[in-house]
Amino acid sequence: MKKAVASGSYEVNGKRLERFSRRESGRAILFRTVQPEGIEITVTVRRRRGRSGGLEISHRIANRSKRELVLGACQPFSIEFSSSDPAEVRLFLNSGNPDNTCVARAGARPPFPKNSIRWLPADAERLVHTGMDFMLAFDPESRQALICHALTFQSDSPFFTCPAPRPGETGLRLELRGDYRGFRLKPGERLEGDRYLVRRGRDPFRLLEEMADELARANRTRLPRETLWGWCSWYSRAQEINRRYVIDSARLMQKRLGGRGRPLVLVDHGWQAARGTLGRHEQSDRRFPGGMKRLAGEIRALGGRPAIWFSPVRYNGASPFLKAHPEAALREARSDEALKYRERPDENGQASYFLDPTHPQTRREVVRCLERFSGWGYDYVKADYVEIPDWFAYRHHDRRTAANGPVNRALFETIYPAARRLEMRVLACITFNDRLAGLKDDQRVAHDTNPAAGPGHLAAMATTVFSRYFYHRRLQHNDPDCLCLTGRPPKKPEMSEGEARLRTLVVFLSGGTILLGDDPALVPEERFDLFRRCLPVFGRTGRPLDLFEADGVPAVHRLEVPDYGDGRVLAAFTNFTGQPRTFRLEAAAPDLRRPAAGLELFSGREFRLEAGESSVTVPPLDAALYLLVPELGHPWLTGTDRHWTGGFKGVVDRLAWEPAGRVLRFRFRNLFKHPEARFWIQWPKGYRPAGVRTSGAAAAWEAGGVLRLARPSISENIQISFKTGEVQKDV
Incomplete structure (x- = not known):
């Protein structure tokens, strides 16, 4: 070479x-x-x-x-x-x-x-x-x-x-x-x-x-270990938010999840003074009585983690900072006029301008904002509207950073050290992944997941998520934007069940941040369960196996679950088209040992995978997720319906087969208030279940070797004893 x-x-x-x-x-x-x-x-x-x-x-x-x-x-x-x-x-x-x-x-x-x-x-x-x-x-x-x-x-x-x-x-x-x-x-x-x-x-x-x-x-990247989850205010109300709505949403999230965990509560664009005017980061208005500091304290009291949005380089022309420091605005190269954001006015219909990231006044303003947020009690900040224009066409303070790469970094070379000093976590939104290496903790890797968007927009969003899988937990924690599970009439009819599954699978396969984007009060229980079954965050990302062959969105994905050492794998298939699509199951798991037990996690359908090819048909704008577990020659857990992995150590641990006593043991960690749970148990010929012991939950067998637990506790120890002898699976 x-x-x-x-x-x-x-x-x-x-x-x-x-x-x-x-x-x-x-x-x-x-x-x-x-x-x-x-x-x-x-x-x-x-x-x-x-x-x-x-x-x-x-x-x-x-x-x-x-x-x-x-x-x-x-x-x-x-x-x-x-x-x-x-x-x-x-x-x-x-x-x-x-x-x-x-x-x-x-x-x-x-x-x-x-x-x-x-x-x-x-x-x-x-x-x-x-x-x-x-x-x-x-x-x-x-x-x-x-x-x-x-x-x-x-x-x-x-x-x-x-x-x-x-x-x-x-x-x-x-x-x-x-x-x-x-x-x-x-x-x-x-x-x-x-x-x-x-x-x-x-x-x-x-x-x-x-x-x-x-x-x-x-670039000496040091990432936090935890991948976060929670709720974001943007898609449900946009800028029409207030203290009561945020607090009610945070309280309802905790109630529906059993008050366990520490969900992120992201107060997005709209909290600023003058009904969310860009650049008004110094205070809020009467929609938030007591100010943003009081709101952060109330979120913490509810068991949440307060997070706040800001726009570090896009400011309204009437903002106090730009009035005081007009020299900090980025300038047109020919006219020397302040660079106006041309795409559209801000959400209040007013003109906004770009600040020069290399100007000392801009740097000081960014640090002041972060110190203010930290003083209010926020330890997570979303830096948005940082899409950088063609910097060569403009004049800026430091000509040594004329090249695009250094200007992209200049902004976050101000944000990230200040945030680290203040013990804040940083989400970089809509900017380059590579160029900010070592200068962010989380990064958006998707288009907006607007619930009112059509299939084309949803497909574009999924493409950006799938094609950046390799950054996750290496360069950053990937953020696939919010999980929206309801439509937004009249712009869009109620979201179909298939699209809700498809959106859930895209976010789950990202392995990254999982934020509910809906009003928690308006999400039906069966839709909320799609979100609940993403928790706790698995953290691993799926590999899009047809990334280099697909003419559209990658559709075949593989996600390994190594927690139990049994060779289990998840095979995921997505369909963003208007026609059914058929795939080979072997495309996602060509090296799977056979025979294997299979479980389609969305429907709960169990099957046995033997020699030969198996086909999968996915309806239009829908998804399928298969858990494949090799048969081991003794009773074993195939999976549970309480998590989209089918089970990993954050959900089911202490999994063991004791051959001397012919006992299968495991613990179900019911961290998010599941009212019931199902477990698919596989056993070979010559075994039959003899008894079940739990920590207190009512247990019953269903057809197909499915063990159902009613009202499980937060930590449910399960012990299944077996006898030798022939038995049908419809026990």
């Missing part, structure tokens, strides 16, 4: 430099040029040791002259990827919008998500795929994959490009491109570029997962 790496070109003072000498030194290759004008550029390619291997690439620009240098676009390196059919190579990339992660065929034409393709001036007649921060190429025929990604984001604004292949070509070329437009290098100064990693492998999923691990190590 070292021979496939080539140096590129740099633009300095309007001149393109592209002739580099090459020198090998041990495990490294140095590409270097020294110009008469005093410009020295070095690109270093170093082979890494260890299991992960790969090539680490860095670059440096030094000004050896006595005059200032003006930098421009650059292409530090390119690398070749061979394939028998380059047009069919899959390109996985993060497009120019934080909401869009997509897979495209290298030879395919539009449409693709916004900003995922472009025509570069140097090759105007040729389609060029573009990925921010990383790009993965995968050849499904040869099962070869190549990934290029940034490790750090201190100076560059990286994007990777791959020109679509022309007829007859036998390979692709992936190039790293950057842009230092407007960056001025003073005499004697040196610019250290960021570090990049290039790796090959046969498993594209593993390459993505290892990329997240590498990013976490390079």
Whole structure:
């Protein structure tokens, strides 16, 4: 692979430099040029040791002259990827919008998500795929994959490009491109570029997962252990919230869940003064008598964890801060006017503006907000409306952060250290995942899960969640946005049962934060049970096995449950189309030992999986979730209906078979007030159940070897004794 790496070109003072000498030194290759004008550029390619291997690439620009240098676009390196059919190579990339992660065929034409393709001036007649921060190429025929990604984001604004292949070509070329437009290098100064990693492998999923691990190590990421759950105010009332509604919702959540656990209570956009005006973070209004400090205290008294929303860089023009410090606004490059948010006015119909994240006054304002929230009693903050425009088109205070990557980081380099000092947890909302490595705890990975949105929007939301699975618990805790289980008439009819299951499965497979987005008073018990069965949070994320083959939303997912060491696996199937879809069950569990007991968790249907193929048909806008457990030759627990995993150590622990006494033991941890619970028990020929003992719950057998417990306690010890002899499962 070292021979496939080539140096590129740099633009300095309007001149393109592209002739580099090459020198090998041990495990490294140095590409270097020294110009008469005093410009020295070095690109270093170093082979890494260890299991992960790969090539680490860095670059440096030094000004050896006595005059200032003006930098421009650059292409530090390119690398070749061979394939028998380059047009069919899959390109996985993060497009120019934080909401869009997509897979495209290298030879395919539009449409693709916004900003995922472009025509570069140097090759105007040729389609060029573009990925921010990383790009993965995968050849499904040869099962070869190549990934290029940034490790750090201190100076560059990286994007990777791959020109679509022309007829007859036998390979692709992936190039790293950057842009230092407007960056001025003073005499004697040196610019250290960021570090990049290039790796090959046969498993594209593993390459993505290892990329997240590498990013976490390079940026010293330290995540909280706990993945959170709770309730958010936004989708039920938007800005029409008040103290009474928040307190009633928090109290009802605790009542319906048995008052156990510590749910997050996220007071979203709308609490600010003047009915939720952007930038009015200094206080609330009469809708919250006693202020936000009183509200936080009441939430804590109910057993909840108070969380608060704020907008760190988008402020209303009438906000006290912007009136006092107009110089902190981001400026148009040509007119020097304050940058107005063009997409739409804020929710009060007023104009809003972007603050300059690099300006000292903006930094001070952000820290003041966090200190104020902490003083009120909030230890979780959601930083929203941080979608960064094309910073090159604007003037900002610190020109050394002209590149897009550093400007994205500049804001959170202010937020995160202050939040850590104040012992607050940070959720970054709608911004780039990679560029904030080490500067957030949680991150939104989905479009809004608006309950009034149609199937197309729901499919786009699911795509962003599934295609970012590899970040979870490596770079961040993934936040799939809220779980909304009821419609919002008259905009949308009552949500169907299938769509409610589909939304639940998307959030559950994310492994991340689980926040109910509905008014708890309006959620029927059977719908609330979909949310309850997500708790406690499992924390592991499903792998979308058809990520590189799916033309739409990935539909086949695998989630391993290693808690009991019996090889059990969850197979999930989603259908976002208007027609039924049929899948092979083996697609999600090709290595499952057979025979195996199967359980469809949404319907409770039990079956036995033997040799041969099994098909699964999922209705339109619906989902199916299968628990598959290999038969062990002795009685064993297949699963329970009280959690979407079918059971893990947070729900069922102390699972053991005692062959001497022929006893199956386990404990059911009823942490969230389930009024009853069912357990599917498997036993081979030659065994029959003889008796059941519990800690007090009434137990009864149902057809199919199902043990039902009525009114289980918070900790229910269950002991099932067996005798030898033939017996039917309809005991």
